[in-house]
Amino acid sequence: LYTLAGAVVTGFRPPDHRWHHGLSLTCAHLSGENFWGGPTYVRGQGYVQLPNNGAQVHLGWDEAAAGADGVALQQRLAWVTQAGATWLAEERRIEVTQVDARAGWWALDLRFTLRNVHSAALVFGSPTTEGRPAAGYGGLFWRGSQELAGGTVYTASGVEASGCNDEPAMGQRGAWLAYVAPSAAQPPAALLFLDHPANPRYPTPWFARPSYAGVSCAFMYDTPFALTPGAALTLRYRLVIAAGAWTRGQAAARAAALRFPDGV
Secondary structure (H helix, E strand, C coil), X not given: CECCCCCECCCECCCCCCCCECEEEECCEECCEECCCCCEEECCCEEECCCCECEEEEEEEEEEEEECCEEEEEEEEEEECCCXXXXXXXXXXXXXXXXXXXXXXXXXXXXXXXXECCCCCEEEXXXXXXXXXXXXXXXXXXXXXXXXXXXXXXXXXXXXXXXXXXXXXXXXXXXXXXXXXXXXXXXXXXXXXXXXXXCCCCCCEEEEECCCCEEEECCCXXXXXXXXXXXXXXXXXXXXXXXXXCCHHHHHHHHHHHCCCCCC
């Protein structure tokens, strides 16, 4: 993903976490299966490489449209365990309809509908639900480019974090969170993440790690979430990508202008 000025804001397969893929929908603990990638956190043992790395398999595009009003993509996927069993059927919608070239930002709208096609309930968890503090990542996850590491996190609650100090914003709840590149980054960039009011456990607890430029809208941050057989879970998010180093006030104003309407 790029800013309108051409700066890359995503990191793909970085050396420290080869399974990070820029912007993704993930779950490190889904009823024992790891759709995040890499080793799995095991209570009392730490991270262990297990034969449980599931895959999100692309099945097809139902829509791919581009025009004066924007871009819309509709995709079908299957979440398949390492043993080959399909647990979730997913419909993923990706839209770009809001671009402000003068102000230097554009918005990416995402909707994920996950249907449990397994015979048992599927439980979404995280390393924190398994005993590791401040590691509640899962759900929508962004990994920034190397140039963005050490930036500043602004939360809706007013808590900030920056540089290598990850703890202040970790687990904070809010309708939005902003990440601003460090002052040395050229060209500057900022990202604004908006949670939808209909998402589970809104406002979401955020996993935010400025030390390596990582943000996750983690509805299962510290409490498991169960999806019964046949049931569907819909998750909606808006990601605003800006060419500029926003202040907290600018991030809050943009969040107020672009927030999802209640009940929609």
